[in-house]
Amino acid sequence: MTITAVKAAPVSGNATLPEPRNRTIMGRSLKTLAFHGVSLILIAVVLYPAVWMIASSFKPSSEIVGNAAIWSENFSFDNFIKAMDGIGGISTLQFFGNSLFLAVASVIGVVFSSTLTAYAFTRINFPGRKFFFTMMVMTLLLPFHVIIIPQYIVFQQVGLVDTYVPLLLGKFLGAEAFFVFLMVQFMRNLPKELDEAARIDGAGHIRIFCSIMLPLMKPSIITASIFAFIWSWNDFLGPLLYLNTPDKYPLPLALRLFVDQTQSSDYGAMIAMSVLALLPVLLFFLIFQRHIVEGVSTQGLKG
Structure with missing residues (x-):
């Protein structure tokens, strides 16, 4: 066998990168x-x-x-001093307390009603399940302004206007379609073998829901909590409709008190209070932001 040597071409000492490669890097x-x-x-x-x-x-x-x-x-810093003094004899801390109460209660109500409803739609077979789920999702297309007048008339007839009940009752008893849909999509990815293993051990729906589903639904629960907290904290229309007493106002309505159409408006104090009102939402979001993508992506266990 004959081996033929191939002689390498000489390389010039002034060799540079090819022109096309230079253009690619520059581009x-x-x-x-x-x-x-x-x-x-x-x-x-x-x-x-x-x-x-x-x-x-x-x-x-x-x-x-x-x-x-x-x-x-x-x-x-005069604007912040005026803002903390409050307005109309009502302390700013009271407005903060009202908003915090509504936001925390909304989170509890949304998590309570939405998780139970989602569990029923995904783990319990009952007649008309698909129909009721479809009807619930269709309510997302229903504008809130369509039901404002009927709801107000109902709450006025039962004497619940100027209370927090109209703002919170729907969170606990009327599961909101958006949060239910979010949790249903997450729960559908959880393996049903976990339920079957729990039933073999004698667990019922309540035990399965509390011991298995809730711990696994942590990402979706945190995501729903973030949205519920922010939406309730920033809600202006609901309190404007149902609250008449200033000492029950949350922060969005309290900011409105600084604008007076008959006298000079204190825009400096109003903007200072707006900055203070953003801090709880910002902190709440920063603390739990890493759970948002995980919850919205609805990725459960793989098995």
Whole structure:
């Protein structure tokens, strides 16, 4: 057998990278630079209102209206002092307490009613299950404004106006379709072999629900809790309809008290209270944000 040696071509000492490769690297760098530049511009546009609000909370009221500038030379904490003093003889801490009570009660009601309803739709066979689930999902298409007047008339007839019952009763007894749908999709991915093994050991629906389903549904429960807390904390229309006494107002209605159409409005204190009102929601979101994607993606156990 004859082995033929192949002589390598000599390499010049001044050899450089091929021109097409240089162009490819330069093109990728320009695309990356353009992407980051556009992203920074979009971030600046999105965050500008929040930055302006925070900066305006340190401005005098006379410099807030009609002034789009962010910073002011008259930097002061007077707006926060006025905001914490409250308005109309009602302390700001009471408004915070009212909002916190409604938000926490809404979370408890949503988790209680939605998990039970989702368990019934996914683990209990009863006549018309698919029909009732379809009808429940269809209520997502029903605008809230359609049922405002009938609901108000009902609560007025039973004497529950100017109480927190109309704002919380639906959370505990009328499971909201969005949260039920979220938990149903999550629970469907949980293996039914766990239920069967529990039934062999003599467990009933209550034991299976409390000991097996609830611990496994933690991501979806946290996700539902975050949405329920934020929606209740920011709710303005519901309290506006059913609450008449100022000392029962939550923060969204309390902010409205700083705007007076007959006299001068204290926009500085209102914006300062708005900044304070954002802090609980921001903290709540930051603490549990890592569970949101896990809960919305509805990924259960694989087996």
